[in-house]
Amino acid sequence: xxxxxxxxxxEHPRNVGEIENPSGMGTxxxxxxxxxxxxYLDIDENQIIRDVKFKTFGCGAxxxxxxxATTMVKGKSVQEAMEVTNKAVMEALDGLPPVKVHxxxxxxxxxxxxxxxxAQKNNIEIKGLQKxxxxxxEGEEDEEY
Amino acid sequence: xxxxxxxxxxxTTKTRPEVAEAMMPYFTEYYGNPSSIxxxxxxxKEAIAHSRETIAKSIGAKTNEIYFTAGGTESDNWAIKxxxxxYQEKGKHIITSKIEHHAVLHTCEYLEKRGFEVTYLDVDExxxxxxxxxxxxxxxxxxxxxxxxxxxxxxxIQPIKEIGEIAKEHGILFHTDAVQAYAHVPIxxxxxxxxxxxxxxxxxNGPKGIGFLYIRTGVKIRSFIHGGAQxxxxxxxxxxxxxxxxxxxxxxMAMQDMKERAEKETxxxxxxxxxxxxxxxxxxxxxxxxxxxxNNANFAFQFLExxxxxxxxxxxxxxxxxxxxxxxGSLDPSHVLLAIGLPHExxxxxxxxxxxxxxxxxxxxxxxxxxxxIVERLRSMSPLYEDFVKKNSAR
Numbered sequence: 001x002x003x004x005x006x007x008x009x010x011e012h013p014r015n016v017g018e019i020e021n022p023s024g025m026g027t028x029x030x031x032x033x034x035x036x037x038x039x040y041l042d043i044d045e046n047q048i049i050r051d052v053k054f055k056t057f058g059c060g061a062x063x064x065x066x067x068x069a070t071t072m073v074k075g076k077s078v079q080e081a082m083e084v085t086n087k088a089v090m091e092a093l094d095g096l097p098p099v100k101v102h103x104x105x106x107x108x109x110x111x112x113x114x115x116x117x118x119a120q121k122n123n124i125e126i127k128g129l130q131k132x133x134x135x136x137x138e139g140e141e142d143e144e145y
Numbered sequence: 146x147x148x149x150x151x152x153x154x155x156x157t158t159k160t161r162p163e164v165a166e167a168m169m170p171y172f173t174e175y176y177g178n179p180s181s182i183x184x185x186x187x188x189x190k191e192a193i194a195h196s197r198e199t200i201a202k203s204i205g206a207k208t209n210e211i212y213f214t215a216g217g218t219e220s221d222n223w224a225i226k227x228x229x230x231x232y233q234e235k236g237k238h239i240i241t242s243k244i245e246h247h248a249v250l251h252t253c254e255y256l257e258k259r260g261f262e263v264t265y266l267d268v269d270e271x272x273x274x275x276x277x278x279x280x281x282x283x284x285x286x287x288x289x290x291x292x293x294x295x296x297x298x299x300x301x302i303q304p305i306k307e308i309g310e311i312a313k314e315h316g317i318l319f320h321t322d323a324v325q326a327y328a329h330v331p332i333x334x335x336x337x338x339x340x341x342x343x344x345x346x347x348x349x350n351g352p353k354g355i356g357f358l359y360i361r362t363g364v365k366i367r368s369f370i371h372g373g374a375q376x377x378x379x380x381x382x383x384x385x386x387x388x389x390x391x392x393x394x395x396x397x398m399a400m401q402d403m404k405e406r407a408e409k410e411t412x413x414x415x416x417x418x419x420x421x422x423x424x425x426x427x428x429x430x431x432x433x434x435x436x437x438x439x440n441n442a443n444f445a446f447q448f449l450e451x452x453x454x455x456x457x458x459x460x461x462x463x464x465x466x467x468x469x470x471x472x473x474g475s476l477d478p479s480h481v482l483l484a485i486g487l488p489h490e491x492x493x494x495x496x497x498x499x500x501x502x503x504x505x506x507x508x509x510x511x512x513x514x515x516x517x518x519i520v521e522r523l524r525s526m527s528p529l530y531e532d533f534v535k536k537n538s539a540r
Contacts, residue, residue, distance in 0.1 A: 010456065016526045027528060031490030034450055034469060034478060038528040055528040057490075059452035059469070063526070 002060060003094040009064035014071050017053040024121065026113025028132060029106050035062045037110040039070070043118055047078045054110070061100035065107040068092050078115055082128050084108065109133065150508045153464045154348075154440055155297050155325060155499035160391070161350040167394040168352065171387040179384050180373065189386050196393025203400045204342065205333040206359050212376045213389050216356035217324035220343030221248040221291075223358055223369035223380075224320045228289045228341070229256050231366045232318065236286025240317075242266040242274050243484040244301075245293050248343075249322055250480070253291075266292075271433040272301035272485045279311060289318045294326035294342075298468055298481040298497055299432030300441025302330065309338030318364060324348055324356075325438060328399035329407070340364050346388065351395030355388030406502045410439040413500050413509055418442050420513045425520055431482060431495060440500040443468075445487060448530035449494045449523035451478075457519045463512055468495040490529060 002010070019025075023043035029036040035058035042051035052074050054066040069089050073081040086104035090096050096104060113132035119125065151159070177186035179193055194208070201208045214220045229239065241253055243265045253263045264282045266274050274292055290312045295302045305321060312319035320341040323332060327344035334342060341364065345356040360366060360379075372381020399406075418430055427447040446454070451469025458465055468479025469492075477483075482492035498512070524530040 010453070011460070013526065018531065031488070031493070031529070032477070034489070034493040036528050038531075055526050055531055057448065057527045057529045058450050060456045062450070063453060 001097055002064070003096075005068075005093045006061060006064040006096065009067040009093065010060045013054075013063055013067040015053050015067065015074070016055065018055065019051060019053050022114075024114040024116070024118025026110055026115070026117050026132060028109040028113050029058070031057075033102070034058060035103060035106050037062065037066050037106050039066070039110040039114040041073075041114045041118055043078060047124075049073050049076055049078065049081060058103065058106075059100070061096050061103040062106065064093060065089050065096070065104045066110065069107040069111055073111055078118065078126050081111060081115060082126060084111060147462045150463045150504070150512060152498040152500060152504070152512070153466050154501045155300075155438075155497065156466060157347045157353065158350045158501060159503070160347075160352055161395060161398060163398065164351055164391045164394045168387040168391040171390050175386070179386060180375065189384075192386060192390050192393075193384055196389045196396075199393045199397050200357060203328065203332075203396050204359060205335050207362065209377065210359055210362055212358045212360060212380050213384065213392075214356050214358050214380060215354055215385070216347075217246075217322065217343050217345035218248040219369075220345070220356050220358035221246070221320075221322050222252050224341040224343060224360075224366070225249065225252045225289065225291055226256065227366035227369050228318055228320065228364075229261055232288035233261075236284070236288045237261045238264070238284050238287045239289045239291065240264045240266065240279065240282050240287060241291045242268060242293070244268050244272055244296050244298075244481045245291070246297055246322055246324065249291055249293070268301075268484050270486055271436075272296055272299045272431075272481065273433060273436070274303050274308065276304060276307055276311065279308065283311075283315050283317065287315070287317050289320060291320040291322070294321045294323035294332070295330070295438050296432065296481060297325045298479055299443045299485065300325075300437035300499075301433045302326065302436050302438065305339070306337045312340075313338045328396055328403065329438060329440070331403070334359060334361065341366075346392040346395060349395050349399045352388050352391040355385050355392045357392070402502075407439040409502045410500050413504055413506065414440060414442050416506060417498065417500075417509045417513065418444075420509070421516065424513065425517055428520075429491075431485065431487070438499075441497070442499070443495060443497045445482070445491050446494045446496065446520050447491055448527045448533060449520060451493055451495050453523055454494070454496055454516075454519055457522070458512075458515065461511075461515045463515065466497045466499075468497065469493050 019040035022040040024041040027038040038055045040053040044050045052070045056066045072084045086108040090104045175188040179189040197208045197211045201211050318340045322343045324345045328349040340361045342359040347353040368379045370381050429445050431443040451467030468482045478492035
């Protein structure tokens with residue numbers, strides 16, 4: 001059901017953990033839909049993401065997307081990190097099953113939430129960054145049967 | 146192939162070799178159409194009659210009360226939709242429970258959209274239907290009560306005899322989805338006052354694609370699958386002869402060794418449950434502690450999500466299932482776990498292991514050891530566990 005890359009990132013997740021006194025931290029998702037992601041960022045004075053850690057409560061795809069997203073933002077500037085979209089994460093994982101696309105949205109949201117926290121604390125503006133939503137459930141309507 | 150420990154017997158079971166063997170001649174030798182007139186088809190007719198007799202006997206029914214179907218889902222659909230249609234003059238109210246299989250729930254929802262009213266009974270924390278609630282729900286226009294014999298997720302066995310008595314007292318039809326229970330626990334349709342009962346072959350070491358619906362004589366429901374004159378004109382379509390033979394053989398064998406099988410499964414089940422609850426923190430057993438199917442263990446592990454657990458177990462060769470939303474393709478976790486009162490985040494971390502008599506104590510030990518490591522690993526990366534630990538250490 002999952003691609004080899006998804007399985008690799010699920011089995012050997014990169015950057016799991018916490019950062020003490022992070023420059024930014026964001027938690028998104030909700031227990032109702034079964035996915036919660038938390039991202040910790042350590043950002044230096046040049047606005048480069050020096051380190052990133054994550055913790056995720058969720059399915060295989062949720063773990064893999066968080067892991068992949070952290071590898072994609074590490075070493076980037078905060079502005080470059082904005083380019084790590086859910087689509088980019090999905091492509092890097094060679095795709096996700098349709099029912100799991102919301103997991104990649106969650107990864108993008110989690111990064112944004114951590115960046116937002118950092119921007120708020122340091123009173124800076126990151127282009128294109130909006131206040132994160134706390135709930136990303138898609139509000140899908142059940143099909144008539 | 147790696148060694149597989151199959152613990153998903155509520156999903157489906159291995160077909161017994163004797164069953165497969167009994168079926169074989171009906172593919173290649175006795176392939177005639179049972180409806181044909183020539184002698185060549187006689188063995189097919191006889192085989193069907195023999196299976197019907199075996200099954201009727203196994204539940205205390207008459208042979209003309211057994212109708213072969215394609216499985217449990219078809220049986221449920223037939224019983225509920227056809228009863229609703231046949232008895233709508235009397236009323237349009239149906240009573241069922243919140244923990245039924247989707248074959249019942251979605252059929253009821255379908256009827257709701259067509260003018261029927263359905264009461265979905267709550268269950269207690271163990272998943273048992275409350276008889277007092279059932280009595281309260283009965284109205285003059287109630288035409289059908291449909292309550293499952295045993296739950297497919299948490300294994301809880303319902304007070305079927307009492308429900309049957311209540312239904313009979315009020316002159317209401319009683320259907321039970323016995324897909325998980327038939328040939329696993331003793332069932333007598335007369336003692337339990339069952340009017341209709343659904344069962345499926347592949348849950349009792351028989352083949353897939355075959356099941357039956359018991360319909361008590363006098364229940365006036367009509368055909369659901371229209372076509373030829375098969376099954377006393379009530380279920381059209383050329384009979385699945387190999388399937389019917391396989392179901393009959395599986396039922397015969399399952400009835401013979403039911404008691405010892407249940408004893409063996411119960412021992413393994415309780416050993417597994419005992420070790421898990423003792424050795425894994427923040428774990429709970431879902432379903433009734435004793436009044437449950439002999440092969441069903443259902444756990445909830447706090448702070449983690451079921452699908453991740455299943456994938457990691459799969460990597461160790463262990464087949465289990467989960468009521469996690471992520472395994473069902475929807476965002477909501479199991480309706481059964483929510484109905485017994487579990488909060489969403491705990492319901493997401495459920496694991497169902499359903500055993501067979503072929504499992505061993507060594508396999509249970511292997512599973513517990515792997516499970517301990519998997520739970521620890523997933524918790525170490527769970528933000529919910531992190532918050533929990535921080536909150537506790539701050540105290």
